[in-house]
Amino acid sequence: MESSAFVRASQFSMFPPKRNSSNRDTLPFKPWKPTTSRSTTLQCHKMYVPGFGEASPEAKAAKHLHDFFTYIAVRIVSAQLQSYNQEAYADMMQFLERHPLNDGDKFCADLMRESSRHKSLALRILEVRSAYCKSDFEWDNLKRLSLKMVDDRNTRLMRDYVSETSSVKSESEK
Amino acid sequence: MESSAFVRASQFSMFPPKRNSSNRDTLPFKPWKPTTSRSTTLQCHKMYVPGFGEASPEAKAAKHLHDFFTYIAVRIVSAQLQSYNQEAYADMMQFLERHPLNDGDKFCADLMRESSRHKSLALRILEVRSAYCKSDFEWDNLKRLSLKMVDDRNTRLMRDYVSETSSVKSESEK
Numbered sequence: 228m229e230s231s232a233f234v235r236a237s238q239f240s241m242f243p244p245k246r247n248s249s250n251r252d253t254l255p256f257k258p259w260k261p262t263t264s265r266s267t268t269l270q271c272h273k274m275y276v277p278g279f280g281e282a283s284p285e286a287k288a289a290k291h292l293h294d295f296f297t298y299i300a301v302r303i304v305s306a307q308l309q310s311y312n313q314e315a316y317a318d319m320m321q322f323l324e325r326h327p328l329n330d331g332d333k334f335c336a337d338l339m340r341e342s343s344r345h346k347s348l349a350l351r352i353l354e355v356r357s358a359y360c361k362s363d364f365e366w367d368n369l370k371r372l373s374l375k376m377v378d379d380r381n382t383r384l385m386r387d388y389v390s391e392t393s394s395v396k397s398e399s400e401k
Numbered sequence: 402m403e404s405s406a407f408v409r410a411s412q413f414s415m416f417p418p419k420r421n422s423s424n425r426d427t428l429p430f431k432p433w434k435p436t437t438s439r440s441t442t443l444q445c446h447k448m449y450v451p452g453f454g455e456a457s458p459e460a461k462a463a464k465h466l467h468d469f470f471t472y473i474a475v476r477i478v479s480a481q482l483q484s485y486n487q488e489a490y491a492d493m494m495q496f497l498e499r500h501p502l503n504d505g506d507k508f509c510a511d512l513m514r515e516s517s518r519h520k521s522l523a524l525r526i527l528e529v530r531s532a533y534c535k536s537d538f539e540w541d542n543l544k545r546l547s548l549k550m551v552d553d554r555n556t557r558l559m560r561d562y563v564s565e566t567s568s569v570k571s572e573s574e575k
């Protein structure tokens with residue numbers, strides 16, 4: 228953790244101080260394109276998040292969501308098959324029993340290679356997860372729910388602790 | 402899954418058909434407040450996602466993100482402590498060794514009850530995870546990365562499959 232922080236700090240000091248101080252107002256100060264949140268973290272005084280290497284917390288969260296979308300797509304396709312294609316539904320269920328859905332991409336890759344029937348199922352899952360995250364998933368709702376959740380949970384944790392310790396105190400005072 | 406779908410369908414039929422058909426244009430048709438994506442799914446022809454009970458996929462994803470924000474907050478606080486409060490840092494590391502971070506809220510609840518020193522660490526984690534998800538986390542970037550990831554991964558999966566099967570075919574043709 229520390230060593231990477233030092234490397235980053237030293238990268239900053241490599242920019243010529245003259246340009247950094249005197250020409251800042253006339254020339255746009257853009258030494259690199261900020262692609263990760265770590266870069267912007269240091270520029271705009273966000274909290275430093277260690278341990279993400281070259282990736283960003285956003286990229287890590289996107290990977291989690293990506294696997295989640297695959298899981299959703301499998302559920303959507305299964306529910307559709309169940310109502311009008313029992314044979315394909317049985318194929319899907321049998322495959323699901325033998326293969327974990329933790330890594331969505333590996334699941335799809337394995338499904339593709341199982342048989343030609345399974346391949347068409349896999350292609351449909353790829354299509355559905357793309358359509359789902361682009362059209363159906365409510366991104367604004369995700370943000371709203373997350374911000375509400377952190378407040379609710381923080382309040383609950385503190386309230387539970389206070390009520391627990393105050394009842395212990397009042398009992399010991401008896 | 403099916404039974405819950407039937408329950409939902411029967412809920413719909415409980416609305417008086419008269420109001421539903423004739424007064425739709427004059428009166429706003431809002432029989433319930435859509436708080437989950439399942440409700441809107443049925444209203445605006447999104448794909449049906451089974452198996453989420455009363456919750457929505459967005460709520461499930463928000464819970465995942467909530468635990469992720471706690472993990473981030475623990476890393477942020479640890480990195481800060483490491484640089485100026487070695488004693489508290491050691492407390493934190495020892496606690497981390499004994500308690501998993503899978504369930505962020507349980508972790509914080511346990512940390513609060515460990516000792517008064519640990520309690521102040523827990524309160525700081527609560528504060529940091531709230532500030533992080535409200536100010537630092539780049540929500541737009543998360544969406545952008547996720548949409549890009551699904552396209553990239555789908556392309557890669559199909560390309561890998563095609564190149565694999567075409568090379569097998571060309572070998573068998575030799």
